[in-house]
Each structure stands twice: as C-alpha cells, then as structure tokens.
Amino acid sequence: xxxxxxxxxxxxxxxxxxxxxxxxxxxxxxxxxxxxxxxxxxxxxxxxxxxxxxxxxxxxxxxxxxxxxxxxxxxxxxxxxxxxxxxxxxxxxxxxxxxxxxxxxxxxxxxxxxxxxxxxxxxxxxxxxxxxxxxxxxxxxxxxxxxxxxxxxxxxxxxxxxxxxxxxxxxxxxxxxxxxxxxxxxxxxxxxxxxxxxxxxxxxxxxxxxxxxxxxxxxxxxxxxxxxxxxxxxxxxxxxxxxxxxxxxxxxxxxxxxxxxxxxxxxxxxxxxxxxxxxxxxxxxxxxxxxxxxxxxxxxxxxxxxxxxxxxxxxxxxxxxxxxxxxxxxxxxxxxxxxxxxxxxxxxxxx
Amino acid sequence: xxxxxxxxxxxxxxxxxxxxxxxxxxxxxxxxxxxxxxxxxxxxxxxxxxxxxxxxxxxxxxxxxxxxxxxxxxxxxxxxxxxxxxxxxxxxxxxxxxxxxxxxxxxxxxxxxxxxxxxxxxxxxxxxxxxxxxxxxxxxxxxxxxxxxxxxxxxxxxxxxxxxxxxxxxxxxxxxxxxxxxxxxxxxxxxxxxxxxxxxxxxxxxxxxxxxxxxxxxxxxxxxxxxxxxxxxxxxxxxxxxxxxxxxxxxxxxxxxxxxxxxxxxxxxxxxxxxxxxxxxxxxxxxxxxxxxxxxxxxxxxxxxxxxxxxxxxxxxxxxxxxxxxxxxxxxxxxxxxxxxxx
Amino acid sequence: xxxxxxxxxxxxxxxxxxxxxxxxxxxxxxxxxxxxxxxxxxxxxxxxxxxxxxxxxxxxxxxxxxxxxxxxxxxxxxxxxxxxxxxxxxxxxxxxxxxxxxxxxxxxxxxxxxxxxxxxxxxxxxxxxxxxxxxxxxxxxxxxxxxxxxxxxxxxxxxxxxxxxxxxxxxxxxxxxxxxxxxxxxxxxxxxxxxxxxxxxxxxxxxxxxxxxxxxxxxxxxxxxxxxxxxxxxxxxxxx
Numbered sequence: 001x002x003x004x005x006x007x008x009x010x011x012x013x014x015x016x017x018x019x020x021x022x023x024x025x026x027x028x029x030x031x032x033x034x035x036x037x038x039x040x041x042x043x044x045x046x047x048x049x050x051x052x053x054x055x056x057x058x059x060x061x062x063x064x065x066x067x068x069x070x071x072x073x074x075x076x077x078x079x080x081x082x083x084x085x086x087x088x089x090x091x092x093x094x095x096x097x098x099x100x101x102x103x104x105x106x107x108x109x110x111x112x113x114x115x116x117x118x119x120x121x122x123x124x125x126x127x128x129x130x131x132x133x134x135x136x137x138x139x140x141x142x143x144x145x146x147x148x149x150x151x152x153x154x155x156x157x158x159x160x161x162x163x164x165x166x167x168x169x170x171x172x173x174x175x176x177x178x179x180x181x182x183x184x185x186x187x188x189x190x191x192x193x194x195x196x197x198x199x200x201x202x203x204x205x206x207x208x209x210x211x212x213x214x215x216x217x218x219x220x221x222x223x224x225x226x227x228x229x230x231x232x233x234x235x236x237x238x239x240x241x242x243x244x245x246x247x248x249x250x251x252x253x254x255x256x257x258x259x260x261x262x263x264x265x266x267x268x269x270x271x272x273x274x275x276x277x278x279x280x281x282x283x284x285x286x287x288x289x290x291x292x293x294x295x296x297x298x299x300x301x302x303x304x305x306x307x308x309x310x311x312x313x314x315x316x317x318x319x320x321x322x323x324x325x326x327x328x329x330x331x332x333x334x335x336x337x338x339x340x341x342x343x344x345x346x347x348x349x350x351x
Numbered sequence: 352x353x354x355x356x357x358x359x360x361x362x363x364x365x366x367x368x369x370x371x372x373x374x375x376x377x378x379x380x381x382x383x384x385x386x387x388x389x390x391x392x393x394x395x396x397x398x399x400x401x402x403x404x405x406x407x408x409x410x411x412x413x414x415x416x417x418x419x420x421x422x423x424x425x426x427x428x429x430x431x432x433x434x435x436x437x438x439x440x441x442x443x444x445x446x447x448x449x450x451x452x453x454x455x456x457x458x459x460x461x462x463x464x465x466x467x468x469x470x471x472x473x474x475x476x477x478x479x480x481x482x483x484x485x486x487x488x489x490x491x492x493x494x495x496x497x498x499x500x501x502x503x504x505x506x507x508x509x510x511x512x513x514x515x516x517x518x519x520x521x522x523x524x525x526x527x528x529x530x531x532x533x534x535x536x537x538x539x540x541x542x543x544x545x546x547x548x549x550x551x552x553x554x555x556x557x558x559x560x561x562x563x564x565x566x567x568x569x570x571x572x573x574x575x576x577x578x579x580x581x582x583x584x585x586x587x588x589x590x591x592x593x594x595x596x597x598x599x600x601x602x603x604x605x606x607x608x609x610x611x612x613x614x615x616x617x618x619x620x621x622x623x624x625x626x627x628x629x630x631x632x633x634x635x636x637x638x639x640x641x642x643x644x645x646x647x648x649x650x651x652x653x654x655x656x657x658x659x660x661x662x663x664x665x666x667x668x669x670x671x672x673x674x675x676x677x678x679x680x681x682x683x684x685x686x687x688x689x690x691x692x693x694x
Numbered sequence: 695x696x697x698x699x700x701x702x703x704x705x706x707x708x709x710x711x712x713x714x715x716x717x718x719x720x721x722x723x724x725x726x727x728x729x730x731x732x733x734x735x736x737x738x739x740x741x742x743x744x745x746x747x748x749x750x751x752x753x754x755x756x757x758x759x760x761x762x763x764x765x766x767x768x769x770x771x772x773x774x775x776x777x778x779x780x781x782x783x784x785x786x787x788x789x790x791x792x793x794x795x796x797x798x799x800x801x802x803x804x805x806x807x808x809x810x811x812x813x814x815x816x817x818x819x820x821x822x823x824x825x826x827x828x829x830x831x832x833x834x835x836x837x838x839x840x841x842x843x844x845x846x847x848x849x850x851x852x853x854x855x856x857x858x859x860x861x862x863x864x865x866x867x868x869x870x871x872x873x874x875x876x877x878x879x880x881x882x883x884x885x886x887x888x889x890x891x892x893x894x895x896x897x898x899x900x901x902x903x904x905x906x907x908x909x910x911x912x913x914x915x916x917x918x919x920x921x922x923x924x925x926x927x928x929x930x931x932x933x934x
Contacts, residue, residue, distance in 0.1 A: 066500045116677065120684045123428055126500050127632040130430075131676070134629045135669040142666045264625070268508060275501060323520065327512035334505040337498055338491055571797050575786040582784035585746050586842075587772035587800040 005196060007203040011283055016348040020283060023290050031184055032173050038297075044184055046293045047191040048249045053273045054198050054285035055241035061280030062202050063234040064214030065122055069129035070270055072136050073110065073239040075261035077102035077246030079140070082153040082256040090156040099247035103240040110239035114232035122217075122231070137262045152257020161186065161251070187248050194244060199282050201237065210234055211280070269296075272329055275336050278343025287344050299325070376648045376687040383652055387659040398540035400658045406546035408654025409553020410615065414608035415631040415638075415646050416560060417601015423577035423641025423690055425594045427489055428496060431503035432605055432631070433624030434484075434510035435477040439606025440613035440623060441518050443473035444525045454528040462528035473610045474603040480510075481602025485595055507625060514621040522620040525613060549611055556604065557647055564643065573597060577641050577690055630657075633672050637679040639686030649687060697760060699724045699850050699881040700745070705754035707737075707744045714740045716905035717754065722850065727872065727882045727895045729913060732902035733927060738885045739781050741902070742852045745883075746778050747771045759849065773800065777843030781854040781885075785835045787828030791819060794827050798842035805846070812841050815871050833864035840871055851875060851882045857891055869894060893917050901926045 003010065011017040023046075026033060030043035056070050080102025084094040113132060117124035140147045147153065159165050165179035175181060201207055213220040213227050221227045250256045260266075269292065277288020303325050340347060371378065384401060391397045418432045446469035447454050453465035488506040492498040526532070527545050534541040564570035576583045576590050584590050605624075612627060613619040634653050638645030653672050661668040679687060700722035707715035715737050722728045730738050743749045745756055747768035756764045763771050772778065786794055795804060813820040816837040822830060827838060836856055843851055853872070857865045865888070872895055875882060886892045892899070896913035909916075909926050916922060 060497075064497055066497060116680055120680070123496050123500075124636060126428075126430070127636055128676070131629050131633050132673060134626075135673050138669050139666070264622075268504075271501065271504065324512055324516060327509060327516070330505050330508035330512060333508070334488065334502055337501045337505065341498070568796065571789065571793050575789060575794075575797055578786050578788055579784055581748055581768075582780065582786070583797075584768040585748070585772055585778040585780070585784065586798055587769050588797075589767070589769045 007196075007200045009199055009203045009282065011349075013348045016283060016287075016345060019348075020286060023286060027188060030188075031175050031181055035175055040180075040184060042293060042297050044187050044252050045249075046290050047188050048245050048252065049270075049273065049289040049293055050286050051191045051194045051198075051248070052242055052245040053270055053277070053289045054195055054282050055238045055245065056270050057274050057279060057282065057285050058198060058202065058241070059234055059238040060274055061278075061284070062207060062210050062214065063231055063238075064217075065118070065231060065235065066126040067129045067235070067238075068126060068267055069110075069113065069133040069136075070238075070242055071262050071264075071267045072129075072133040073106040073242035074246035074249070074266070075136075075140070075256075075258075076106040076109070077243030077248075078250035078256040078261045079147060079153075079246075080105070080243065081247045081250040082155050083146075085155040085157065086153060090158055092158050092160075095157065095247070095251060098250075099244060102247055103243040106239040106243035107236040110235045111232060114235040115228075118228050118231045118235070125235075133262075133267070134264075137258060137264075140262060141258050148257070150258060152255060152260070154255045155250075157183075157251055157254055183252065187252055190244070190248055194241060195282070195286075198241065202282060206230070206233070214280075268326075272333050274343075275333055276343055278345030278347075279341065281342070281345045281349075284343050284345040291344075295325075303328075376645065379687075380648055380652055380655075383655050383659075387655060390663060391659065394538065395540035396662070398538060399542065400662050401655065402540075402542050402546050402550070404655035404658035405651060406543075406549040406553070406615070406654070407657060408651035409550050409556075410608050410611045411627070411630050411634055411654060412553060412647050412650035413556050413611065414605050414627060415634045415650060416556075416643055417597070417604045418631060419635045419638065419641055419646045420573065420577070420597050420643060421594075421601050422635070424573060424580065424590075424597055425493070426496075427493070427598075428499055429484075429489065429503045430500050430628075431484065431488065431505075431507035431510065432601075433626075433628040434507045435481060435602045435605035436609040436612065436624030436627055437511065437514055437619070437621055438480060438624075439473040439477045439609030440619040441514055441523070441609075441621075442476040442606070443469040443610030444523055444613055444619050445518075446472045447525060447528070448523075455526075457529050459530045462530045466528055466531075470607055470610050473606040477606025477609070478599045478603035481599045481605075482595065484602065485598045489598075511621045511625070518621075520621075522618050524618050526617065527614050531614075545614065549615065552607075552611065556607070560643060569593065569596075629669075630672065633676050635686075637676050637686055639683075639688040639690055641690035642686065642688040645686055645688030697724070698722055699759055700883065701755075701757040702741070702745070703755045703757070705741075705744060705751045705756065707740055707749050707751050709740070709749060714749075714905055715744060715751075718902070718905070719907050719910075720900055721910070722881055722883050723898060724881050725876070725879055726897040727876055727884055729892050729896035729899040730883060730885045730902065731892060731899055731916075731927065734887075736902045737905045738902055739854055742778070742780075742854050742883070742885060745771075745852060746776060775849035777846075777848035777851045779839050779843050779851070779853040779856060781858075783835050783839040785827045785830075785839055787826065789827055790824055791822050791827055791830070791838055792824060794838055794842055795819075795845055798845045801846060808845060808847075812844060815844075815874060816841050816867065833860050836860060836864070837867065837871075840868065844871070844875060847878070848880060851880055853882060854885045855887060856884075857886065857888045865891060 011020055027043055027047055031040050034040065034043070052070070052074055056067070059065050059067055077099060081095055081098035084098030084101065088094040088097065113128055114125070117128045141150050143149070160179050161183040162179045165182070166177060167179070167182065168177035171177060209220070209225055209230055213225065213230055217227050246261055249261065253260065273288035273292045274285065276291065277286070278284025336343060387401065388397050391400065414432070414436055418429060421427050421429060447465060450465040450468060453461040456462065484506060488502055489499065492502050531545045531548060534543045536542070564574055572583060572588050572590070572593050576593060580590050609624065612623065616623070630653055634649040635646055637652070638647070638649035652675065656671050656675055657668050660671040683689065698721045700720070702718050702720040705715050705718045706713065718737070718741055720730075720741065730741065732738055740749060744751050747763075747766060751764050754764070755762055758771070758774055758776070761774070763774060786797070789797070795809070799805070818834050818837055819841055822834060827835065830838065840853065840856060843853070856868045856872075860868070869891055872882060872884065884895065893913065899911060899913045899916050900907055901909040903926070909922075
C-alpha cells in the first residue's frame, strides 16, 4: 500500500525515513501541534514550497536542465487565481478556473521556450529563461491596470475558507473549527497529491528515459529517444505543476504580488533548496524546502545574535548581519555543488 | 589501388541571397535604424534616440564580449558575469567620489583623468577578481554545464552580498564628471555628451579587440581555440593559460562596462550587474555564442531597438528585445554569426 | 641501429566506459616511416591521440626519445618535438592559410626558406595563401594540415590517414611530401588504409586488432605474404 503510494520509490535510508515521517506528521497536524498564526503560516509555506521545489527538481535533477523561469510559472498560477477571483467573483469555480488557466498558460509558454532553446543547445535554455522571466516580471509590474503593478492584487476567496466560517461548534482539540483550518487542509491535501503525482512521474518509464538523457544525451538519442521531445515535455509538466503551487500560494495568502511570486530572490531560494536537499531525488525537495523555510523564519534570529556578540570587531558584525544570511547560503550552495552534489538525501542514502 | 573519385568543386555563381549572407547582420542593423526613422519621423528625436541606443549597445557589447569569448574558448558559461559589472561600478564610483575635487572641477583634463583613474581602478579590481573567480569557482567544474551554471550563480550571490557588506545596502548616486554633463546640439537634436563618450569608448574597445584577434599571435590562438581547442594544444600552445588570460580580460571589460553603465544610470546597486545580464544574454545568443563580431552587432541592435521602442511604447521595450531574439533564432538557430565548431 | 624515437609499453586507454586500447606495444624506429595498419575501429586513431595526450593512458608508458611523456599535458608533448596531423585534419576554417601556418610555427616567426621549400612540395598553398582555410577543397585542406606540421622541424610526425578520400594526383603529392620528410631525417608514424601508399612508403609495419598490436615486422614481409595479410586484416592488398 505504502509502496504503491510512493510509486516504489522508498526513502531507502533509516534516518531519511524518520525525517520524512516527522515532517509529514508535523505538516499533517500543524494546526493542532503548533497553533500559532505564524507557525501555521510557516507550515503552509513549507507544503507549497515542497511542491514548487519538487517540480523544479523534475527539471533540474531528473532532466538535467537549468531554468530561471520557475518563479514565472509559479507566478502565472498565482496571478491566474487572483485574476479569476477578481473578475469572476469569489468562489471555488474561480479558484479552479484560475488554477487551470494559469497552468495551461505556463505549460504553453514552457512549450514555446523549450522548442526554441532546447532544439539548439540545452545551455540556451538557462539564458533564455532568465531573459524571458525578467521581461515578464517587468511587464507584470508595468501593467498595473491588470496586475496591480508593484502593489499586487488582494482578492476574496470563498467564505468557506475564511476565519468567519464555522463548520462545527466550538473547537476541535482546542483549535477553532473555522474556514482557516479548512484552508490549511485544502493546501496540505493538494500539495500531498501533487507530490505523490510527481513521485509517480519520475518513477514512470517517462521519468527513467529522462534520467538516461541526463546521464548521456548522445546515447539516449542514439538508442532512438527523441531527446528534445522528452525534455520539452518535462519542461511543460514542471511548469504546470509550478503554476499549481503558485495558485495554492495565492489562495493561502489571498494576495499576489511580484515580490511573493516573481522575484529573482525566490528563484535563488528554489535553487538553494533543490541543491541542499538533493538534486534528482523527490525527497530532497521535502528536506530542502522544510529546512530552508524553517531557517528563513527562525535561523535569522540566531544569526543576529551571533552578529551582536561580535559587535565590537570590525567587518565581522556586517558579515554576520541577519540580512546577510544569503551570503552564507551562497557559500554553502557552492560548497554543496562541489562536494555534495547529491545533497542531504544523497548523503543519508550513502551512509 | 583505388581512390575515391575526385570531388570536382563547381564555382557556380552564388545567388544574391548567398552573397549577401555574410553581410546580413550588418544590413539588419541598418534596417533597424531605417525602420526606427520611419516610426519616428522627427529627425532630431530619431538622432537623440539613435545615439542613446548606440551608447547603450556599446556598453552592453563591452560587458558581453568577455562572456561570449570565454564560452567560445572553453565552453564555459559564466552566469556570475554580472558580478564583475557590479563590482566594477562600485569600485569606479568609489574612485570618482574619492576624486570628487577632480571630477567636479570645470576642467576637461582633470575630469578625464578622474574618469581614467576610476576606469583603470575598476578594471584592475575586476580583472583580479576574474582571476580568483576562475581559480576558485569555475576551474573545478570544467566540462560540466549544469554545475557551471549553478556554481557561477552561487558565486554571483556571494559577490553581490559582499558588495553589500563592503559598500552598504543602499544604492549610491553618482554625478557624471563636470564636462560630461549636458548635451551638444547637432542638426537640432540634443546629443548627450556622456553618450558620445560612451560610443567613443565602445568603438575603441571593439577596434582594439578586433586588432588583437586579427593581428597578434595571441589573437590567432584565441580564434583558433574557439574553433578547435584540441588542435591548438596539439600544436604546442597552453590553451589553459590563454583561457585564464581571456577570462581575466573579459572580467576587466565587464568592470569597464560597469563603470560606464553606472555613470549612464547615475546610480549603482549590487544587483545592477545581474539586471544587465538579461540584455547581455540576449546579445550573446543572437550574436552567436563565441563570436565577437556577432556580439557587437547584436548589442547595437538591442540598444537601438530598446531605445526606439521605449520612445514609442515604454512598456514594450524589454519585450521587443525578446521578440528580436525569437525572430533571429527562427532565422538562424545558432545566432547571426554562428561559430564553426570542429566537433 | 640506435634507440627508437618512440616506444609504447602496454598502453591501456579507456574512453568513458569503453576500453579502447588494451595493452598496446609499439616501437617507432628513428628515421623510418612506421606504418600503423588495421581495420576501422581497432584503435589506430586512439593510439595516436594517446601519444599526443588528447586521451590519457590509464596504464602503461609512452616514451619519446627515452623520456617518459605519459600523462603530460598535450602542449608539452607537442613541444617535445611531435608534429600531429589528426584524422579530421584540424584545420582552423575561420583563419586564412597564412594564419594557420603562422600559428603552426610555434617557436617564432615562420622560417622563410622552409616555407619556400613547402611551397615547392605543396604549390596550392602559395596560390591560396590569403584565402580562408574553410574555403579550400578537401585535398588542399589535407595539404595544409600536413604543411602545418612540417613548418618547423620535428623529430616525430604522427599522421592519421592523410590520403582518406583524396584524388590519386593529390595522394601522389602526399606520398612525395612524406618521403621528403623522411629524407630530412624525421621519423614518421603513419596510419593508413590505402595499401598501395603503405607499401610504397612503409619501412616497418604494425597491425592492430581489437585494441592490441597483433603483428609487427618489416613492411616488405607483409607485402610479400598475401596469406599473412589475409589473416591479419581479413583482406589482401591486391583485393583492395
């Protein structure tokens, strides 16, 4: 049963299995285990980023293709939901139409970019996605009539997902039985399904061909696989799933803006999460996203403590400034690519 | 004994299209200028825009040339190239602020001396940084594109953060040297002095680079190495050393580009380098990865198009360059001047 | 006879996961033309590429003039006195014939007397001196490739199939060039599929099969023994 659910791709390491189980339990019971507003928000962000990072890993780790447009696809889903809810009125149908619309646009755009660049050289893809994603980000902030520009769009989601909606009297295990709880479980459930779907994809014959292309594209082509077709298909799939993650993020925040979905910072975060968690293993996305989001929320405090403790020394306080944590992540990132290209999951599996 | 029958080469007259083929990129550039004039009939506005397009193109070329050569020579793609632009800008601006009494004085000689000091300082700093970058970041991941992209991107993050550590998180505003402020009037058009200088520097860099590549032995090694590095080594040249030299020179040029760009925008930020990389990547792709001439023409096209379109419809400026890239890739999938690779 | 100019001792070379050379032994005597023969895909080109250092020998030794050059970087091996003419000719198509030759003169400006001599061997070079090498015909490219290796005096020339796909007239030119080189005292290791050329030029011969040397001896022994040819290469010279 479990094996079928995981498509036969077991964690294959005791510590890894334990970690995954702990993460799953924590996320599944987050509203009850950590009932603060901030911690539930963190849990939802972790769920969404697991899907986002896993969909990126589908491309990078399994397909061997570097894309800088993943936040663009993420944003397309988010703006899809926001625009649909704004123009079609609040409702579950708007959410669905927005999500599907965003995913369709994302997949189409991925198809076009893929056909243009992957046909020539895989390396074009990285450069072209960077250019296109930046252009789209600029466009979104300029077309303020449609997108709200830099301010973004706030929109209404169905009442059933709001805090005013009560689906039961009183509390369940001390937690208010309101629409906010439902919303968390909508996010959690959707993310779980999307993750299991991706696990299925990478363990399907399609996923295996993709990996053999990553290992040796000449040989895969020689055996008779149309390398470009497989790579483009992976790009489209990955884009569509990223758009779904974006839609969920928009639903959770009831807001969408360039900073929360399209910015280069988020793209860099995704890269860091994939590499640190472990490229080419779906579980790497789980570990990477969880650690990263937790660190982002809580570790920065630690860093500022360290900065305060050396406040009297020159330069060191600046280096240890909480705002400079990206510096240390960058260093960590480079070191991981050199020394642990398989990330945390690869390490755990080898031990 | 038998041998393959001799392949008799026929010298048929080439069609017009074939004969024009090699000049097509230049003609395309002229076409963009002509169409620009049709769309913007007022000659004075058109002249102003053309100058600023050329200035922008020259600066992009200066930044992009190193990137394209590094790729051609060693198949190394440096996504951290923008870091050199940013560092160059910050070092250059620091020198200019230090020499404020010179750049602010109303003497052309003093102004230009300050600018030269800033440029030399920035190029020395970024050249040195390029050397370190090649040693530490790029060297361990030769022949591995995926890791190259990731690691150089990581390098970019680290350098951007270090800039913030050293210079603080705020953008720095900078005024141009006194005698480069303002504009001259020509045929009724206001031509900014600074843009004229930028065009001049761009032309000098392009000609110097062309001369080096065509007339010196090191240039021959680089051109031959782009085509078939293995054979260059089999002749007895240490291509690794040449490559490091090109990497350092390319980084120094990016630094120069950074100074020029910073003074063009009159503000510098840690992320400015990565922002210019968007146009730089478009330029190296449409020019043909590894081709300096393609890079030059591509950069001018992008600069001109950006300025013409921004004048007509500001929101479409960046999209127009993406459209240009798409159109050129449909016409020539490997870029305007594709580099012949032996393998 | 003095020490050999080049000696390979039990060389193994792997390319990716494939074991291409599996213990190659080869001796190239000084001042001779040594033929490297065998069917397609038995490892002749890989042997040359291992000597020049494009591929690294995983096991065994390569000795140039008694010095161990195994694993040295290619430029260093080349400067030790090896002229290399690869199978694909390695012409720099974007450079002119002149620029190709300037590059080939590694130690300084081109020696004009030697250049004049090369022009008598390959008159086409002088005709197309200022042309882009990419515009040359196949035969002219091959001449340029060999001339490039010859522009400076080398102790050993590695030449990979110089007559492949060329017209008889050009093959004669190639053969004469190689003879002139030999007359100057150079040693030559020549990969060749054309038996007539091999017969005319070769002093000693080595036959490879499946990544190993299966026969070494004088060229004359091989040319006279049709049965031996049949056994070694699956065909006789006459049939070819």
